Amino acid sequence: MYSKAGGPGGTVMNSLNEDISKELAALTCRVLDHSLTNEEDVRLTEILSEYPELIEDYTNQIQVDAVLTAELYAAVPEGIDLEALEITDYPTVATEELATDPGRFVSLWQSVTVVSVVLLVGFALWLNAGWWDVKPVNQRAAIPEPVPVALQYVGMLLDTEDAVWEDEELGDDIAYGTRFAAGKKLWLKSGIGRIRFESGAGIVLEGPAQIELCSPLNAKLNYGKLAAYVPDEAQGFTVDTPKIQIVDQGTRFGTVVDPLGKAEVHVFEGEVDVKPQSAAKMLNLKASQAVLFS
Numbered sequence: 683m684y685s686k687a688g689g690p691g692g693t694v695m696n697s698l699n700e701d702i703s704k705e706l707a708a709l710t711c712r713v714l715d716h717s718l719t720n721e722e723d724v725r726l727t728e729i730l731s732e733y734p735e736l737i738e739d740y741t742n743q744i745q746v747d748a749v750l751t752a753e754l755y756a757a758v759p760e761g762i763d764l765e766a767l768e769i770t771d772y773p774t775v776a777t778e779e780l781a782t783d784p785g786r787f788v789s790l791w792q793s794v795t796v797v798s799v800v801l802l803v804g805f806a807l808w809l810n811a812g813w814w815d816v817k818p819v820n821q822r823a824a825i826p827e828p829v830p831v832a833l834q835y836v837g838m839l840l841d842t843e844d845a846v847w848e849d850e851e852l853g854d855d856i857a858y859g860t861r862f863a864a865g866k867k868l869w870l871k872s873g874i875g876r877i878r879f880e881s882g883a884g885i886v887l888e889g890p891a892q893i894e895l896c897s898p899l900n901a902k903l904n905y906g907k908l909a910a911y912v913p914d915e916a917q918g919f920t921v922d923t924p925k926i927q928i929v930d931q932g933t934r935f936g937t938v939v940d941p942l943g944k945a946e947v948h949v950f951e952g953e954v955d956v957k958p959q960s961a962a963k964m965l966n967l968k969a970s971q972a973v974l975f976s
Contacts, residue, residue: 845873
């Protein structure tokens with residue numbers, strides 16, 4: 683398919699590309715049924731990095747699955763009656779109060795507004811469907827460049843939807859497949875972007891948002907909306923905000939941070955530990971719990 687034939691080595695190259703394409707197809711099937719092992723995940727990254735021309739094949743192979751699941755992203759789970767939900771304010775935990783009252787959290791479905799429910803349901807379904815299972819929209823593949831030996835990549839832009847970025851180096855249309863070095867700051871003016879960390883963790887970012895990719899296990903969200911999927915091998919993945927630190931314990935969670943640093947934290951599955959930057963004690967949140975830090 684990606685033949686470089688035309689010389690004596692053409693047949694060998696055809697065979698190599700055919701074998702790689704078959705391997706990629708098999709790994710993609712493992713991605714779609716959520717059975718990809720850690721070793722297979724590493725191999726998938728290696729293939730897409732070494733053969734960037736296969737990124738389009740990778741996304742095309744999951745297109746059918748994406749079409750079948752796309753309608754779910756805006757749907758409400760069966761059994762959830764939005765009209766019956768009580769519209770109340772979040773109980774607020776001031777960061778200085780956590781040291782004396784670490785147990786102030788509430789059930790997610792009893793505290794959020796209807797608008798927040800729709801947002802969080804969309805995020806939860808997106809994560810449950812697999813954060814990688816959507817075809818890139820109006821995106822171009824990144825052109826590989828020589829990599830300095832000392833450069834540590836921490837993550838890769840997997841795909842976007844109607845994303846507009848603000849980046850002096852990469853412009854407003856960052857290509858999917860672009861890899862980011864430690865310390866990279868990203869400004870998403872609008873739309874949605876998905877980033878896969880080298881640790882295996884994945885995030886969905888909704889603009890306007892500003893985030894710094896600090897390491898394979900850490901990101902700093904200055905403001906914006908973020909949902910995270912953290913597999914077992916990436917347990918301990920941490921999201922810092924101006925006022926709190928969210929430490930994953932194997933979960934799916936979301937957070938919304940306003941420009942003043944006020945943060946909402948929601949746990950869809952598993953649990954997280956939340957610690958104010960100015961306090962030593964942690965607040966443990968489990969599935970279907972949420973809290974607002976002022």
